[in-house]
């Protein structure tokens with residue numbers, strides 16, 4: 001995939017399919033260590049040991065509509081191409097965590113892509129799910145926690161268009177601030 005945000009979207013869609021109600025997306029960029037890490041954690045239904053062992057193999061899927069499951073194995077391949085590490089842990093009934101790292105300046109590392117739109121797409125796809133998006137670049141950090149946004153909103157739903165616009169602006173401004181003060 002051309003952008004890491006597309007992998008993130010794909011991995012989080014697995015969490016949504018697994019009935020998660022809370023999903024964490026943590027991105028850490030560290031120029032001194034030339035590293036970029038992405039961690040996605042959900043509280044969905046989790047996987048059995050058997051499935052977990054097989055899930056990084058591109059021909060495993062529990063979908064009925066298509067025979068190959070590619071999302072996880074593509075993400076793994078993308079990070080390993082950049083001398084990174086892949087890690088997955090999952091417990092039935094508890095949830096799943098996927099971690100990938102990249103050499104940040106590796107020639108094959110795809111750009112991150114559009115995180116503001118990625119978050120918006122996720123919120124619009126299911127209003128009930130909460131997200132914690134944490135993104136750090138060296139000493140600086142941006143955080144969006146939809147649980148906090150909900151507290152301010154009261155009865156207004158997260159997928160209200162004005163709220164969506166505000167969230168999008170908040171992510172765009174927050175990330176550009178983070179980069180500026182780098």
Ligand SMILES: Nc1ncnc2c1ncn2[C@@H]1O[C@H](COP(=O)(O)OP(=O)(O)O)[C@@H](O)[C@H]1O
Nearest residue numbers: 014015018046061062063069070071072073096
């Ligand atoms: N977060 C998750 N929680 C529970 N099961 C998951 C999760 N992510 C992946 N899986 C399981 O692993 C399988 C493979 O996932 P993936 O590689 O993304 O392929 P696909 O989504 O096309 O099936 C899924 O079909 C699902 O059964």
Ligand SMILES: [Mg+2]
Nearest residue numbers: 010014071072
């Ligand atoms: Mg998938």
